[in-house]
Amino acid sequence: STKEVAGAFAGESPGAAQGQQKFAEEIAGTTAASETVETASTASAEPQISHANVLAPHLDDECDRAVRIHAEFDDYDPLRKRTTVRSHQGDVLRSRRQRQIRQMLNEGSGEMDSVVSSASLRSMCGEFGKEDAITNWAVLVGKALWCYMKGAGQVGQRQKLGLVSAAFNIGFGRCSGTTSVTCSMEVVKPGANRSRGKGALRRATAVVNQLKELVSRVGKEEDDVLDEEWDVDALSFLFSADYMDSLMILAGGASWSLRDDETVVQISQPCRVFGDIHGQLRDLLMFFHAFGLPSKTGPSFVFNGDFVDRGAHQLEVIGVLFALKIAFPKRVFLVRGNHEDAFMNRKYGFYECCMEQLGSFAEKAFSNVQKAFEWLPLACLIDGKILTVHGGIGDGKWTIDELACVKRPLNSEVFLETNNRWLYNILWSDPIPDDNGGTNLFGVHSSPRTASAVNFGWNITKTFCAMNGIDVIVRSHQCVEEGRGFEVMHDQHLVRVFSARDYEGHRNDASIISIRKDRTSLNRVQLVLRMHGLRSLVRLENEVSQMSLGPNDEA
Numbered sequence: 001s002t003k004e005v006a007g008a009f010a011g012e013s014p015g016a017a018q019g020q021q022k023f024a025e026e027i028a029g030t031t032a033a034s035e036t037v038e039t040a041s042t043a044s045a046e047p048q049i050s051h052a053n054v055l056a057p058h059l060d061d062e063c064d065r066a067v068r069i070h071a072e073f074d075d076y077d078p079l080r081k082r083t084t085v086r087s088h089q090g091d092v093l094r095s096r097r098q099r100q101i102r103q104m105l106n107e108g109s110g111e112m113d114s115v116v117s118s119a120s121l122r123s124m125c126g127e128f129g130k131e132d133a134i135t136n137w138a139v140l141v142g143k144a145l146w147c148y149m150k151g152a153g154q155v156g157q158r159q160k161l162g163l164v165s166a167a168f169n170i171g172f173g174r175c176s177g178t179t180s181v182t183c184s185m186e187v188v189k190p191g192a193n194r195s196r197g198k199g200a201l202r203r204a205t206a207v208v209n210q211l212k213e214l215v216s217r218v219g220k221e222e223d224d225v226l227d228e229e230w231d232v233d234a235l236s237f238l239f240s241a242d243y244m245d246s247l248m249i250l251a252g253g254a255s256w257s258l259r260d261d262e263t264v265v266q267i268s269q270p271c272r273v274f275g276d277i278h279g280q281l282r283d284l285l286m287f288f289h290a291f292g293l294p295s296k297t298g299p300s301f302v303f304n305g306d307f308v309d310r311g312a313h314q315l316e317v318i319g320v321l322f323a324l325k326i327a328f329p330k331r332v333f334l335v336r337g338n339h340e341d342a343f344m345n346r347k348y349g350f351y352e353c354c355m356e357q358l359g360s361f362a363e364k365a366f367s368n369v370q371k372a373f374e375w376l377p378l379a380c381l382i383d384g385k386i387l388t389v390h391g392g393i394g395d396g397k398w399t400i401d402e403l404a405c406v407k408r409p410l411n412s413e414v415f416l417e418t419n420n421r422w423l424y425n426i427l428w429s430d431p432i433p434d435d436n437g438g439t440n441l442f443g444v445h446s447s448p449r450t451a452s453a454v455n456f457g458w459n460i461t462k463t464f465c466a467m468n469g470i471d472v473i474v475r476s477h478q479c480v481e482e483g484r485g486f487e488v489m490h491d492q493h494l495v496r497v498f499s500a501r502d503y504e505g506h507r508n509d510a511s512i513i514s515i516r517k518d519r520t521s522l523n524r525v526q527l528v529l530r531m532h533g534l535r536s537l538v539r540l541e542n543e544v545s546q547m548s549l550g551p552n553d554e555a
Contacts, residue, residue: 066385066526067471068518069488069495073511073531076290078224079540083290094434094489096441096458131442135459142466197326200253203246204326210238211320212293218282219289224537226502227280228312234281235316235357244361247319251368254322257329258375264404265333265380269527270516271300273388275476275485275497276337279311279353283501283510283534284320291512291532294328299516301328302380304476304497305337305390305427309348310504315357318369336376337390337476338427342412345370374409378426381470382515383527388474394425394454395444396464421452428453430478431461431496434489458490465493472529474513479503482539485511486531495529502538510534 075084214237239246272291277284294301307321308314324332338344345351345366354362354369380388381400406423415424432441432455444460447453465471473494480487480498485508487496501510511533518528 064524065471068520068526068528069472069492070528070530073486073533074291075509075533075535076286077535077540078286078537079535079544081219088488092484092487094487096434096491131459135462138459138463139466142463146467146469197253197256200249200256200326203249204253204323206240207238207246207250207319207323208327211288211323214238215285215288215293218285224540225282226537227282227500230282230312234313238316239319243315243319244358244365247315247358248361248365248368250319250322250326251365251372253326254334255368255372255375257326258334258372258377259408260329261333261377262404263378263406263408264400265335265377266384267300267302267333267380267382269299269383270514271302271382273302273304273474273497273513273515275304275499275511276306276479276503277303277311277317278306278339278500278503279308279314279317279349280500280503281311281313281316281320283499284317286534287499287510287512287532290534291514294324294332296328296331298331299514300331300333302333302335302382302388304335304380304388304474305376306339306476307334307337308350308353309339309345311349311500314350314353322372333380334376335380335388335390336373336378336427340373340376341415342370342373371409374411376408378406378410378423379403383517384469385471385527386474386515386529387468387470387472389426390475391425391427391453391477392429392431392456392475393460393464393473394422394429394456396456396460396467398422400468400470416452424452425454428477430455431475431489431494432457433487434458434491458493461490461494471527474529479506479508481506481508482536483508484531485509485533486513497531499534501534501536507536507538509536509539 072085072087075086076082077084214234235243239250274284274287292298301324303321307318311317321332321334325334339348339350350369351366354366358365378389379400382388387400403423403426410423414420415427428447428449430447430449430453432445434441440457442457442459444457445455447455461473465473471493474497475494476497476499478496478498479500483498483506485498485501488494489496495513497511497513498508499510499512501508511531514530514532515527516530517525519525
């Protein structure tokens with residue numbers, strides 16, 4: 001019964017238990033909402049529901065989840081030097097129901113009717129009910145297991161063995177004695193880290209001071225330009241004329257600083273999450289100007305991979321991030337992406353960039369940067385409820401505790417081993433959009449990226465979140481043509497963020513995410529995700545051009 005299922009959540013608060021009972025009732029199809037619809041449909045003629053209401057995805061500001069996605073975002077216009085508050089629109093809120101209803105409305109008709117009956121909605125829900133029922137039960141069981149494992153005395157066991165193995169009292173998985181990833185660990189002599197770090201800290205402090213000045217200058221520039229067209233010698237300005245030596249010192253210092261971070265970094269709000277930067281320094285500086293720089297006392301900053309390759313200022317970006325990590329080791333966190341990899345860097349531009357700009361120092365500098373990349377964490381857990389990974393969760397058959405057991409350094413070859421395909425997909429996998437035009441929205445499917453990469457559906461995301469006691473996954477890795485720089489999908493359990501605008505001619509905005517606690521009108525404490533956007537210069541110039549034309553003018 002639904003009461004017995006809800007009883008599995010005895011370890012949670014009364015409010016949470018009530019929410020889980022409601023969830024169990026929804027699985028059984030006995031919610032008050034459905035009863036209301038049934039009563040209305042039998043008492044009178046079929047109620048007519050405007051498709052404008054059922055098709056429009058929305059964010060619920062009063063949801064009872066631990067994490068809420070703010071219904072508004074801040075849009076910074078570099079041309080006008082101002083920030084505008086905007087509401088989320090359908091192009092960033094992906095919805096399965098929206099897609100399903102559109103399919104139903106268009107079936108047998110070239111046009112979409114203005115209204116749809118509740119009977120038609122129930123018919124549609126029944127058609128997709130099997131997938132929903134399977135996922136809802138998986139989520140319910142996953143939450144029950146997680147709540148059971150939250151009992152006293154179980155935390156250490158869960159961390160040691162992983163959720164499922166501890167729940168069934170068996171030693172299985174990647175944390176049972178030895179991990180599936182074994183790499184040689186460098187022996188560090190006592191005091192070596194401290195002595196090496198002093199020189200790197202002095203150099204990083206100087207770079208941060210120059211960075212603040214450069215951010216101020218960019219904010220005052222009258223004209224907005226693409227990063228590739230920005231004609232500033234940022235390399236010498238940031239790292240002095242002796243920038244070759246500076247970059248190698250920073251790479252070495254970052255390598256030592258990154259060793260102090262766990263494979264899964266755990267931080268608290270408030271924090272900001274950046275997506276792919278890909279060497280676009282000016283976009284990074286614009287975000288710092290509009291929304292703030294890292295500091296010793298401010299919010300934490302998480303940079304979610306893909307720092308280099310393809311962009312015009314790759315050395316500058318990686319040098320700045322290394323300097324920030326060294327200067328603020330407890331406030332700045334770098335997470336590994338699929339482009340923090342020697343193979344990828346040789347193929348997509350970073351190695352060539354080193355050769356062109358560093359001359360005889362190129363090979364050594366490239367090697368030093370790769371050593372730092374091998375120590376990068378693979379994920380960041382924010383307040384125990386938001387998991388940040390670069391790519392995705394792959395098939396979802398792993399736990400955060402298992403990932404935390406993986407030892408570093410991790411070189412490129414390690415990810416290519418068959419038994420480490422789950423690690424590979426943390427960097428490479430992609431979610432399947434809820435409103436994808438195809439039919440394979442459910443489960444795990446092959447990816448067009450590589451033979452080892454996969455695409456995962458909404459049910460994989462929801463089940464993974466339940467099994468790991470989290471509410472939202474933040475990932476990067478994808479740029480959408482003319483997109484906002486962020487997307488919300490998988491029933492608001494997954495958010496994509498991308499921080500390089502007009503990337504590779506995609507005419508896309510760039511975005512970052514701010515995360516902090518807030519109280520609802522019901523006095524509930526929630527983690528709130530609010531997006532901050534940087535407008536696409538190409539699209540913005542097109543809009544200004546169109547506005548300057550008269551009604552009878554032609555472009």
